[in-house]
Amino acid sequence: METILITGANRGIGLALTEACLNKGYAVLATYRDEGSCGALKALGGDHAELSLMTLSLDDEASILAFAKGLRGRKIDVLINNAGVMGPVNQSLTDMDSAGWLNAFAINTIAPFTLSRLLLDNLSLAERPRIVTVSSQMGSLNRVSKGAFAYRSSKAAVNKVMQVMALELQEQGIIVCPVHPGWVQTDMGGSEAEITSEESAAGILELVEKLQPEHSGRFWTWQGEEHPW
Numbered sequence: 582m583e584t585i586l587i588t589g590a591n592r593g594i595g596l597a598l599t600e601a602c603l604n605k606g607y608a609v610l611a612t613y614r615d616e617g618s619c620g621a622l623k624a625l626g627g628d629h630a631e632l633s634l635m636t637l638s639l640d641d642e643a644s645i646l647a648f649a650k651g652l653r654g655r656k657i658d659v660l661i662n663n664a665g666v667m668g669p670v671n672q673s674l675t676d677m678d679s680a681g682w683l684n685a686f687a688i689n690t691i692a693p694f695t696l697s698r699l700l701l702d703n704l705s706l707a708e709r710p711r712i713v714t715v716s717s718q719m720g721s722l723n724r725v726s727k728g729a730f731a732y733r734s735s736k737a738a739v740n741k742v743m744q745v746m747a748l749e750l751q752e753q754g755i756i757v758c759p760v761h762p763g764w765v766q767t768d769m770g771g772s773e774a775e776i777t778s779e780e781s782a783a784g785i786l787e788l789v790e791k792l793q794p795e796h797s798g799r800f801w802t803w804q805g806e807e808h809p810w
């Protein structure tokens with residue numbers, strides 16, 4: 582049985598991904614950070630014995646280290662770096678919260694790097710190891726639009742991080758890809774967004790299932806199409 586680790590699994594895309602993976606027969610290691618906000622995630626465990634819940638705070642390197650230590654020796658087939666934040670309320674040219682920008686970088690950019698790096702031994706135990714990072718087309722250098730400096734730059738940076746990581750892990754056979762999940766109806770995406778978290782999750786999982794070494798180091802959409810960097 583393949584094991585998929587999903588960060589930020591208590592709500593939004595992460596929760597939908599967890600449910601989609603469980604329904605397809607995967608074992609899921611699902612992370613959350615706050616006991617008070619994981620009722621829906623815990624409820625999934627009632628129907629699925631293959632769900633393990635673990636706490637992880639991605640803005641705290643000690644938490645990431647302890648988490649990875651707790652998984653020592655355990656095979657992970659797929660790591661989905663899903664958790665992310667929009668960043669500070671003030672992130673415009675005229676009003677920037679620089680501390681908030683740094684925090685967005687810690688969660689959206691550095692944490693996926695650190696977690697991926699610390700789980701390489703676990704991934705190496707898998708037959709077709711994959712690291713899939715939920716990024717955003719808002720970080721694409723090909724798309725020109727205004728505002729959201731902190732969010733856009735943190736996603737552009739994580740795309741670059743994943744591209745470099747893909748190259749460095751090529752010989753080990755670890756597939757690394759960022760994915761744009763669509764504009765999704767979640768707390769982050771808002772109710773006006775184009776697709777549901779279930780639609781996004783189904784597409785991302787289909788992509789995860791088809792990823793082969795030749796797909797590594799490329800940016801994908803939830804619909805399985807290549808996205809321009």
Ligand code: NDP
Nearest residue numbers: 589593594638639640663664665717764765767768769770
């Ligand atoms: P939500 O805001 O609904 O959920 C975000 C998740 O990330 C929550 O589980 C949250 O946990 C977790 N998280 C946030 N900060 C931390 C932290 N410091 N440590 C651990 N976990 C944390 O967002 P979405 O589901 O919409 O987004 C998921 C991913 O998809 C993100 O990376 C986002 O950037 C990306 N994305 C989303 C789009 C959309 O339209 N929704 C579009 C493009 C990309 P908690 O509940 O504890 O806060």
